[in-house]
Amino acid sequence: MKKLLELIDKKKKICAGIMTGTSVDAVDIAIIEVEGAGLNLRFSLLGFYEHPIDQTLKKLILKNSIKQTSNVEEICKLNFVLPRLYAEALENACHVNNLKITDIDLIGSHGQTIQHLPGKQLLCGYNAQSTLQIGDPSVLAKLTGVVTIGNFRAGDVALGGEGAPLVPFFDYLVFRSETKNRLLLNIGGIANITLIKARATVNEVRAFDVGPGNMLIDFLADRFFNKRYDEDGLIAKKGKLNIALFDAIKDKDNFVEALPPKTTGREHYGENFLDELLEKFPGILPEDWIRTVTYYTAFAIYRNYEKFILPYIKVDELLVSGGGANNKFLFSSLKELFFNLKVKKIKDKKVQADSKEAICFAILANETIAGNPTNIPNVTGALRPTILGEICLP
Amino acid sequence: MKKLLELIDKKKKICAGIMTGTSVDAVDIAIIEVEGAGLNLRFSLLGFYEHPIDQTLKKLILKNSIKQTSNVEEICKLNFVLPRLYAEALENACHVNNLKITDIDLIGSHGQTIQHLPGKQLLCGYNAQSTLQIGDPSVLAKLTGVVTIGNFRAGDVALGGEGAPLVPFFDYLVFRSETKNRLLLNIGGIANITLIKARATVNEVRAFDVGPGNMLIDFLADRFFNKRYDEDGLIAKKGKLNIALFDAIKDKDNFVEALPPKTTGREHYGENFLDELLEKFPGILPEDWIRTVTYYTAFAIYRNYEKFILPYIKVDELLVSGGGANNKFLFSSLKELFFNLKVKKIKDKKVQADSKEAICFAILANETIAGNPTNIPNVTGALRPTILGEICLP
Numbered sequence: 009m010k011k012l013l014e015l016i017d018k019k020k021k022i023c024a025g026i027m028t029g030t031s032v033d034a035v036d037i038a039i040i041e042v043e044g045a046g047l048n049l050r051f052s053l054l055g056f057y058e059h060p061i062d063q064t065l066k067k068l069i070l071k072n073s074i075k076q077t078s079n080v081e082e083i084c085k086l087n088f089v090l091p092r093l094y095a096e097a098l099e100n101a102c103h104v105n106n107l108k109i110t111d112i113d114l115i116g117s118h119g120q121t122i123q124h125l126p127g128k129q130l131l132c133g134y135n136a137q138s139t140l141q142i143g144d145p146s147v148l149a150k151l152t153g154v155v156t157i158g159n160f161r162a163g164d165v166a167l168g169g170e171g172a173p174l175v176p177f178f179d180y181l182v183f184r185s186e187t188k189n190r191l192l193l194n195i196g197g198i199a200n201i202t203l204i205k206a207r208a209t210v211n212e213v214r215a216f217d218v219g220p221g222n223m224l225i226d227f228l229a230d231r232f233f234n235k236r237y238d239e240d241g242l243i244a245k246k247g248k249l250n251i252a253l254f255d256a257i258k259d260k261d262n263f264v265e266a267l268p269p270k271t272t273g274r275e276h277y278g279e280n281f282l283d284e285l286l287e288k289f290p291g292i293l294p295e296d297w298i299r300t301v302t303y304y305t306a307f308a309i310y311r312n313y314e315k316f317i318l319p320y321i322k323v324d325e326l327l328v329s330g331g332g333a334n335n336k337f338l339f340s341s342l343k344e345l346f347f348n349l350k351v352k353k354i355k356d357k358k359v360q361a362d363s364k365e366a367i368c369f370a371i372l373a374n375e376t377i378a379g380n381p382t383n384i385p386n387v388t389g390a391l392r393p394t395i396l397g398e399i400c401l402p
Numbered sequence: 403m404k405k406l407l408e409l410i411d412k413k414k415k416i417c418a419g420i421m422t423g424t425s426v427d428a429v430d431i432a433i434i435e436v437e438g439a440g441l442n443l444r445f446s447l448l449g450f451y452e453h454p455i456d457q458t459l460k461k462l463i464l465k466n467s468i469k470q471t472s473n474v475e476e477i478c479k480l481n482f483v484l485p486r487l488y489a490e491a492l493e494n495a496c497h498v499n500n501l502k503i504t505d506i507d508l509i510g511s512h513g514q515t516i517q518h519l520p521g522k523q524l525l526c527g528y529n530a531q532s533t534l535q536i537g538d539p540s541v542l543a544k545l546t547g548v549v550t551i552g553n554f555r556a557g558d559v560a561l562g563g564e565g566a567p568l569v570p571f572f573d574y575l576v577f578r579s580e581t582k583n584r585l586l587l588n589i590g591g592i593a594n595i596t597l598i599k600a601r602a603t604v605n606e607v608r609a610f611d612v613g614p615g616n617m618l619i620d621f622l623a624d625r626f627f628n629k630r631y632d633e634d635g636l637i638a639k640k641g642k643l644n645i646a647l648f649d650a651i652k653d654k655d656n657f658v659e660a661l662p663p664k665t666t667g668r669e670h671y672g673e674n675f676l677d678e679l680l681e682k683f684p685g686i687l688p689e690d691w692i693r694t695v696t697y698y699t700a701f702a703i704y705r706n707y708e709k710f711i712l713p714y715i716k717v718d719e720l721l722v723s724g725g726g727a728n729n730k731f732l733f734s735s736l737k738e739l740f741f742n743l744k745v746k747k748i749k750d751k752k753v754q755a756d757s758k759e760a761i762c763f764a765i766l767a768n769e770t771i772a773g774n775p776t777n778i779p780n781v782t783g784a785l786r787p788t789i790l791g792e793i794c795l796p
Contacts, residue, residue, distance in 0.1 A: 009410070009770075009771070009772070009773030009789065010773055013410075016403070016407075062526055062527070064526050065525075065526040068525075068526065072474055073474060074474070075473045075474060075475040076473070078472070078473050078474035078475075078477075079469045079470070079472050079473070080466055080467060080468070080469060080472035080477060080516055080517045080534065081469040081472075081517060081519070082525075083472075083474060083477060083517075083534065084516075084517035084519055084532045084533065084534040085519065085523075085525045085530040085532050086525070087532060087534060088529075088530060088531065088532035088533075088556075088559065088560065089525050089526065089528040089529075089530050089532075091560070092528045092529060093528065122474055122478075123474045123475060123477075123478035125475070125478055125479065129479075131459075131462075131479045131480070131483050132456055132458050132459040132462065132483065133456070134483040134486045134487065135482075135483075135486060136479040136482060136483050137482065138478045138479050138481060138482035138483075139478065139482075140474065140477065140478040140481060144553070144556050144560075145792065146553060146556045146557050146560065146791075146792050147556055147557070147559075147560040149557075150557050150560035150561050150788060151560060159538070159540060159792075162482075162538050162540045162541055163540050163541070163543075163544050163794075165482065165541075166482065166485070166538075166540065166541040166544035166545060167544050376403075376795075377403070378403070379403025379404055394544060395403065395795045397540075398539065398540050398553075398792040398793065398794050399792065399793040399794075399795075400557075400792050400793075401770075401789045401793075
């Protein structure tokens with residue numbers, strides 16, 4: 009408790025953010041130096057580190073993320089094994105950045121989502137809206153000797169929110185401008201946007217998923233070319249737009265036109281999304297497929313802007329981040345569509361796709377210690393702003 | 403955070419302890435007024451309340467406590483549904499005690515254990531010693547508006563401990579004497595003892611399970627008489643001791659002679675324990691069965707004392723609590739066996755069996771806020787004393 013009280017008063021802190029995503033590819037660790045909080049926050053990235061996850065462990069996590077193959081014994085064990093992995097990863101992250109674990113003042117640990125059920129549903133007469141991140145933060149605190157904040161999503165879900173997205177708060181701290189209305193676009197597997205008006209208060213921030221990001225493109229690159237993705241958009245560049253296919257995708261996809269706030273994922277844009285169309289359009293060349301789907305991805309982003317933002321506010325800048333920003337064809341398609349706006353790629357290392365979420369949870373932990381709410385009710389749907397995270401002493 | 407800092411400085415606090423046991427019979431709530439902490443602790447019980455648990459919910463919890471029938475989706479939902487039940491129970495507990503929920507300063511919530519795997523085991527090369535209590539404390543904090551401490555066992559298990567028992571710390575605060583060496587005996591389903599020497603430091607406390615409490619007696623009362631238990635020990639009183647059966651139980655039971663620290667439970671003394679003997683001794687009268695098993699229960703307690711305590715320390719008092727203390731035959735058997743000691747039933751309402759665990763977790767939450775470690779390494783086997791519990795802000 010003494011450690012916590014000292015931490016509250018400490019001016020400059022070194023915080024580590026730890027994140028494992030639903031794809032369970034790696035433990036992402038960001039180490040930042042931070043001063044202040046809220047709109048007075050200043051921080052710099054000291055290091056970013058990706059720690060490998062053993063394939064057997066990955067398989068076991070994915071097995072326990074699915075109703076049919078999960079069980080309480082393995083979930084119980086994984087909840088304690090993951091903090092051991094995180095602690096090991098943090099040791100390494102410190103090492104490669106010439107830090108010692110004792111230099112770390114605070115950890116923000118997202119944990120591993122193995123279930124996310126934010127929709128309204130009943131269980132035995134009770135509201136059973138819920139989410140489950142494992143990798144117990146108090147275990148991590150004991151193993152590392154560092155005050156740890158974890159379980160960030162539960163508090164928002166408890167108050168009727170979706171528990172996601174939480175990154176918009178971070179975007180707000182970093183990109184809020186005194187003069188410009190900014191639209192942030194992050195292109196990961198799914199594409200999402202965050203609108204931050206000039207001089208916005210936190211509750212004026214809007215954020216929602218808009219449609220596919222790299223997910224459909226990656227699926228086709230794998231299927232046709234056995235590639236993980238279309239590097240630099242070179243395949244799309246070679247192909248031609250097929251209007252019939254474009255229209256068929258548009259007709260099939262009911263998410264893009266849906267009213268925000270909205271979220272989507274692999275359950276909608278996963279492997280099954282294109283299956284029917286692949287059967288229906290057997291004669292289209294692979295590069296035409298990829299060009300058309302890439303253009304559709306850009307269109308879906310624009311369409312959300314056109315329908316839900318343009319009528320209400322004049323945006324000054326579109327700032328693009330995420331792996332999809334490196335797809336040159338996708339990026340130029342966006343420039344074409346958003347010809348009225350300044351379209352820029354975010355180059356600041358602090359907020360690039362790879363490290364962004366890990367940095368975000370380090371920042372959210374710092375805000376928890378400062379006593380600041382970090383959910384945005386207008387974004388998550390929660391009843392009220394609330395301080396997120398559980399505080400675990402070493 | 404402001405609420406937490408105010409709480410740390412507050413002299414008198416009203417704390418609620420919330421507990422659901424592995425039998426999932428009821429939500430037990432104790433409301434106490436507390437001042438100070440550690441050996442300066444003073445507290446009084448304001449009210450104790452048992453809140454019913456719906457049978458469907460109980461079944462679902464038990465289903466998800468078993469590897470074969472559990473799944474991540476139901477565990478995820480239950481983790482959010484249980485805090486709703488706890489919040490409702492706390493509302494009622496406040497109401498019947500003429501309190502408002504806003505009078506409560508702090509909640510200590512044990513949660514619902516659905517898995518406890520404290521034995522050393524590996525998973526993907528990592529130590530997978532673990533325990534799982536559901537009923538997310540941060541959800542409870544958001545629903546009640548009260549600072550909540552939960553997940554008490556994880557920190558001890560993270561440090562190599564069994565995560566149990568935690569009640570000995572509470573016993574230490576309440577029963578430590580300046581002049582007397584005290585042995586506490588609690589007779590629940592399982593019987594356990596806690597040794598607190600005169601002027602003991604916390605790390606001199608010893609505690610371990612000694613053998614069956616009411617578990618075997620209740621099993622026979624149900625089987626032969628369709629009763630939940632042998633009220634006042636009246637059935638045992640009518641029966642006769644069967645020496646052959648007594649010896650057979652003694653031979654079968656390897657737990658009693660095992661070296662402490664040790665813990666046991668339904669996996670050892672459950673339904674299967676007597677099955678073989680019931681076949682082997684078909685002619686014994688039901689009341690003789692119950693007398694013999696009751697006497698064996700008393701003997702097992704004495705045997706642990708004789709073997710593990712008597713040679714090392716002169717105990718002044720044996721203080722008996724738990725439902726088993728009401729079994730007059732069991733109690734008089736103990737008096738016979740421990741004829742050299744003063745054997746007393748604990749009558750203080752604050753530490754009676756029913757309410758004890760719930761009170762204990764209210765006290766443990768208060769100690770967490772005071773920054774005091776509450777695990778006892780010599781009892782749990784942990785590497786070091788540590789502050790237990792995760793702090794959740796409303």
